[in-house]
Amino acid sequence: MKRILLVVLSAVLVLSLLAGCASPATPTATPSPTATSATPTPTPTPTGGGVIQIGLQAPITGNFAAEGQWAKQCVEVAAALINAKGGVLGKQVEIVVADDASNPKDSALAAQKLISQGLKEVIASYGSSVTAPAADLYDKNQVVSVGYGCTAVSLTMDKLRPYFFRTAGRDDTQSEFFAKLAVEKLGAKKIAIMHDNQDYGKGVAEDAMKYLKPYVDAGTTEVVYYDAITPGENDYSAAITKIKQLNPDLLFFTAYYPEAGLIIKQARQAGITCTFVGNNSVPTPEFVKIAGNDAIKGALMLNEPMPQFLTYAESTQFLNAYKAKYNEIPGSIWAVYAADALNALCAAITKAGGTDPDKVAAAMRTMTDAKGITGSLLFTERGDRKDIPYYTYIYDDKGELALYK
Amino acid sequence: MSVFFEQLLNGLTIGSFYALVALGYSMVYGVMKLINFAHGDLFTLGSYLGYTVLVVGAGWVTANFGVWGGMAVAMLAAFLGIAVAGILLERIAYRPVYKAGRLPLVVSALGMSIFIQNGIMAIWGPRFQAYPMTAVPKEIITIGDIRITALQLFILLLALALMGLIYWLVEKTTFGAAVRAAALDKDTATLMGINFRQVIFFVFALGPALGGIAGVMTGLNYGRIIFNMGWVYGLKAFTATILGGIGNIPGAMIGGLLLGILETLFAGYVSSAWKDVFIFMVLILVLIWRPTGLIGEKTAEKV
Numbered sequence: 001m002k003r004i005l006l007v008v009l010s011a012v013l014v015l016s017l018l019a020g021c022a023s024p025a026t027p028t029a030t031p032s033p034t035a036t037s038a039t040p041t042p043t044p045t046p047t048g049g050g051v052i053q054i055g056l057q058a059p060i061t062g063n064f065a066a067e068g069q070w071a072k073q074c075v076e077v078a079a080a081l082i083n084a085k086g087g088v089l090g091k092q093v094e095i096v097v098a099d100d101a102s103n104p105k106d107s108a109l110a111a112q113k114l115i116s117q118g119l120k121e122v123i124a125s126y127g128s129s130v131t132a133p134a135a136d137l138y139d140k141n142q143v144v145s146v147g148y149g150c151t152a153v154s155l156t157m158d159k160l161r162p163y164f165f166r167t168a169g170r171d172d173t174q175s176e177f178f179a180k181l182a183v184e185k186l187g188a189k190k191i192a193i194m195h196d197n198q199d200y201g202k203g204v205a206e207d208a209m210k211y212l213k214p215y216v217d218a219g220t221t222e223v224v225y226y227d228a229i230t231p232g233e234n235d236y237s238a239a240i241t242k243i244k245q246l247n248p249d250l251l252f253f254t255a256y257y258p259e260a261g262l263i264i265k266q267a268r269q270a271g272i273t274c275t276f277v278g279n280n281s282v283p284t285p286e287f288v289k290i291a292g293n294d295a296i297k298g299a300l301m302l303n304e305p306m307p308q309f310l311t312y313a314e315s316t317q318f319l320n321a322y323k324a325k326y327n328e329i330p331g332s333i334w335a336v337y338a339a340d341a342l343n344a345l346c347a348a349i350t351k352a353g354g355t356d357p358d359k360v361a362a363a364m365r366t367m368t369d370a371k372g373i374t375g376s377l378l379f380t381e382r383g384d385r386k387d388i389p390y391y392t393y394i395y396d397d398k399g400e401l402a403l404y405k
Numbered sequence: 406m407s408v409f410f411e412q413l414l415n416g417l418t419i420g421s422f423y424a425l426v427a428l429g430y431s432m433v434y435g436v437m438k439l440i441n442f443a444h445g446d447l448f449t450l451g452s453y454l455g456y457t458v459l460v461v462g463a464g465w466v467t468a469n470f471g472v473w474g475g476m477a478v479a480m481l482a483a484f485l486g487i488a489v490a491g492i493l494l495e496r497i498a499y500r501p502v503y504k505a506g507r508l509p510l511v512v513s514a515l516g517m518s519i520f521i522q523n524g525i526m527a528i529w530g531p532r533f534q535a536y537p538m539t540a541v542p543k544e545i546i547t548i549g550d551i552r553i554t555a556l557q558l559f560i561l562l563l564a565l566a567l568m569g570l571i572y573w574l575v576e577k578t579t580f581g582a583a584v585r586a587a588a589l590d591k592d593t594a595t596l597m598g599i600n601f602r603q604v605i606f607f608v609f610a611l612g613p614a615l616g617g618i619a620g621v622m623t624g625l626n627y628g629r630i631i632f633n634m635g636w637v638y639g640l641k642a643f644t645a646t647i648l649g650g651i652g653n654i655p656g657a658m659i660g661g662l663l664l665g666i667l668e669t670l671f672a673g674y675v676s677s678a679w680k681d682v683f684i685f686m687v688l689i690l691v692l693i694w695r696p697t698g699l700i701g702e703k704t705a706e707k708v
Contacts, residue, residue, distance in 0.1 A: 063631065065531035197678055228678035232637050234627040235422075237415035238672035238680075245408050258533060262629060269545070271552055289535045290629045 055114035055122030059102035070335035078339035128152030146341035149334030169388030175207030188250040192225035196255035204254035261290025340372035407550035420665020421564035425619035426642035427657040429612035435652035445639020446521035451617025455479035487617025650698025
């Protein structure tokens with residue numbers, strides 16, 4: 001009897017350990033309709049085997065699982081479109097996925113996994129604090145990495161990473177845009193700013209303060225609240241009660257959608273009626289789901305062009321292909337940027353005539369005619385995307401976005 | 406002044422969640438001397454059970470029992486479901502290694518935590534789920550300047566009532582005396598005719614079940630649930646348990662409520678960014694001053 005129990009127990013332990021290790025490390029365990037990620041070639045020989053393997057590091061699980069899954073779907077659709085046109089240099093593109101569970105620790109593990117598989121080009125990742133450790137590893141191992149959902153200024157400006165690029169814009173553009181919108185367009189006299197103390201949210205908040213400073217000095221506006229919340233919690237009533245008492249005209253929330261959804265819901269419940277402005281990671285279907293249509297009505301969102309408002313020929317083709325497969329359009333622009341990261345890498349590989357990382361990185365910097373889903377794919381010397389416009393959007397009472405004029 | 410009361414109310418709400426979860430840690434520790442690391446994940450499981458009850462058949466439960474009735478059904482389902490899960494947990498993961506000492510028990514607990522968390526992710530998916538808005542009462546009660554939702558008030562009262570019930574059960578009844586005796590000295594208690602297995606059954610059914618109810622309350626009050634949310638609540642509730650004195654029922658309640666109130670007042674009047682630093686500083690200071698927590702672990706006086 002004892003022995004049977006012991007066997008059962010050890011089986012439970014082994015299973016739980018397997019479950020613990022396996023799910024973050026092998027994203028192919030998630031049911032995937034495509035065969036691309038499920039059939040890794042035994043010896044990854046990216047230049048000789050008739051295929052070009054490109055890595056995708058994304059948060060398949062964790063708090064930003066929705067973003068990770070959209071990114072995976074977008075990249076797979078983009079890869080299918082490229083392959084349908086004959087691939088790159090006559091070879092088929094194959095995507096190898098690694099899950100970073102949207103935390104920096106797993107991000108390093110995911111990066112190691114892709115590096116050890118011999119990949120030379122990867123797409124990585126969503127979230128600035130998650131991307132940073134991976135970008136360092138890729139850089140050290142001479143692997144070209146292209147970020148898609150990481151907009152913190154620090155990623156390209158703190159130090160030079162010769163192999164790092166990103167298809168997303170930069171947050172200083174966003175913060176400057178916000179300051180103009182808040183003061184000149186909305187005429188806010190009292191502004192509250194709330195961030196989450198992480199690379200991205202804090203970066204946007206700090207830059208917003210910088211760009212608001214001239215207006216504050218001139219006495220046109222004042223910042224009555226500037227503080228951070230702890231992400232991952234459920235109850236932000238303490239901060240909200242404090243904001244309510246300060247009675248601002250505008251609340252600028254600079255962090256991710258899971259907290260944004262709770263903040264706006266709890267703020268409206270507490271009777272705060274001021275304008276809510278969410279930064280570029282907020283407008284997603286998940287935000288609507290968490291907050292509910294009533295709470296978000298009239299909320300303003302800052303974002304680079306949203307997928308549903310893209311008008312290029314490439315974007316129409318991509319969105320139609322995506323819709324045919326998943327019956328909806330991608331939930332955020334970041335997932336579309338992941339597809340454009342693939343387009344950029346493929347264009348650079350074509351220009352470089354192979355997957356040699358040094359040549360590909362050089363090609364990325366000097367490309368002039370690469371067209372993506374989100375416009376021209378042009379990069380600066382430090383790896384930033386050129387010419388990303390910003391827009392303001394507004395939620396209606398059905399949870400749909402419209403351009404705010 | 407009304408802002409102060411509003412913050413106090415916020416703190417009490419957060420604190421009552423911590424206290425309910427902390428009770429489960431404390432009850433199990435009292436009897437088994439085991440920190441049940443899987444407790445936070447049972448809390449999450451309870452939240453998902455309640456969610457399933459409320460969304461099944463496009464809100465069939467809410468449609469037939471009304472909003473309050475639906476909530477009661479969801480909580481009852483989570484209470485019973487997690488009580489069963491708690492008993493199973495003890496049978497499968499703890500009883501076989503109980504005699505092997507404390508370290509294998511803790512490893513087993515950690516393993517179960519990972520197992521349950523990944524199980525939830527496998528069943529309900531890795532994305533956020535939202536409790537249906539139609540299943541939650543929308544009334545807002547205004548007293549002077551203070552606004553409180555009817556739901557928040559209900560949760561607060563229910564949590565306090567549950568805590569009162571547990572206090573009465575453990576401190577005032579004969580069975581409670583048996584539980585306390587078993588916590589003090591298992592062998593002597595067994596010699597006196599106390600059924601130790603029954604006591605273990607009781608703490609592993611009731612402790613997690615309280616966490617399960619707290620899970621449903623969290624889902625109802627905040628709307629957003631995710632498979633890994635047990636970690637944050639588990640950590641805070643564990644802190645509350647240590648603060649009040651582990652293995653001690655009133656200690657867990659006071660620890661939980663105090664933690665919620667301190668956290669909220671600090672966030673409201675100083676800075677919400679630094680509130681966790683403040684909380685853990687308070688914890689360290691309390692432990693320096695009273696190493697067994699505010700109320701302290703009850704130890705038998707050996708003469």
